[in-house]
Amino acid sequence: MKIDHTEDVPLTPVLGAAAPVEAVSDAQLVARFAHVDTWVFDLDNTLYPSDSDLWPKIDARITLFLAELFGLDAMSSRALQKYYYQRYGTTLNGLMLEHDVSASQFLEFVHDIDRSSLSPDHSLAGAIAALRGRKLILTNGSREHALRTAKKLGLDHLFEDVFDIVAADLMPKPAQETYDRFFDKHEVEPSRAAMFEDIVINLLTPHARGMVTTLVVPKKGQVDHRESWEQPGVIPAHVDFTTDDLAGFLRRLNGAPFTQRDALA
Numbered sequence: 463m464k465i466d467h468t469e470d471v472p473l474t475p476v477l478g479a480a481a482p483v484e485a486v487s488d489a490q491l492v493a494r495f496a497h498v499d500t501w502v503f504d505l506d507n508t509l510y511p512s513d514s515d516l517w518p519k520i521d522a523r524i525t526l527f528l529a530e531l532f533g534l535d536a537m538s539s540r541a542l543q544k545y546y547y548q549r550y551g552t553t554l555n556g557l558m559l560e561h562d563v564s565a566s567q568f569l570e571f572v573h574d575i576d577r578s579s580l581s582p583d584h585s586l587a588g589a590i591a592a593l594r595g596r597k598l599i600l601t602n603g604s605r606e607h608a609l610r611t612a613k614k615l616g617l618d619h620l621f622e623d624v625f626d627i628v629a630a631d632l633m634p635k636p637a638q639e640t641y642d643r644f645f646d647k648h649e650v651e652p653s654r655a656a657m658f659e660d661i662v663i664n665l666l667t668p669h670a671r672g673m674v675t676t677l678v679v680p681k682k683g684q685v686d687h688r689e690s691w692e693q694p695g696v697i698p699a700h701v702d703f704t705t706d707d708l709a710g711f712l713r714r715l716n717g718a719p720f721t722q723r724d725a726l727a
């Protein structure tokens with residue numbers, strides 16, 4: 463599958479009325495999510511912060527997989543990885559389409575990482591637990607990776623299930639059929655659901671299907687693992703809200719007041 467990154471979507475300035483959560487009152491925010499009964503979360507760089515060392519470890523394993531498969535040096539395998547990622551949405555997709563690589567072998571290899579640096583995120587756990595309704599993870603990674611990672615974050619007991627890249631028939635977000643497959647499998651009515659995600663383009667179909675969309679971005683000064691073409695200069699109109707503090711944002715949805723600490727964050 464070729465990903466088209468040049469979608470003709472209307473753009474609003476980053477400081478426009480649609481995006482920055484600070485510009486919205488608590489009451490408006492609670493009202494905007496009042497109809498939501500299903501909460502859908504991406505995993506990587508969404509449920510754990512982008513300054514965690516987890517994603518760089520996975521990223522390095524992907525590079526190593528390519529290096530071993532093709533006998534390449536690190537620089538060449540890195541370049542190939544970036545090429546597959548941009549052209550096919552995930553490196554795995556490129557490897558499967560161009561080289562018939564086994565998905566299970568790849569997923570097992572790249573997610574074989576040390577997660578000891580992760581610790582329970584009590585603030586996020588409390589905020590997710592307080593959301594009324596179902597909670598699901600929708601990830602381009604593997605189910606095993608999501609479960610292990612969520613467990614280290616102290617979040618695993620909060621989610622009804624994980625929809626992973628295997629459940630998606632190995633078709634990564636942002637493919638429309640992946641969301642539709644997810645909605646069908648878990649009987650999610652998108653017009654009553656919300657999606658939280660760190661990659662802008664992955665919110666396009668959720669918005670088109672009627673979900674409330676929130677882009678989770680790195681805090682100021684925090685490392686940003688998104689590719690340059692994934693970092694929008696302006697926030698597209700398919701993003702309803704942006705936040706650099708997922709737990710704080712969810713607390714506001716749960717009716718907690720917008721505190722001075724949130725304002726300073």
Ligand SMILES: [Mg+2]
Nearest residue numbers: 504506507660
């Ligand atoms: Mg992510």
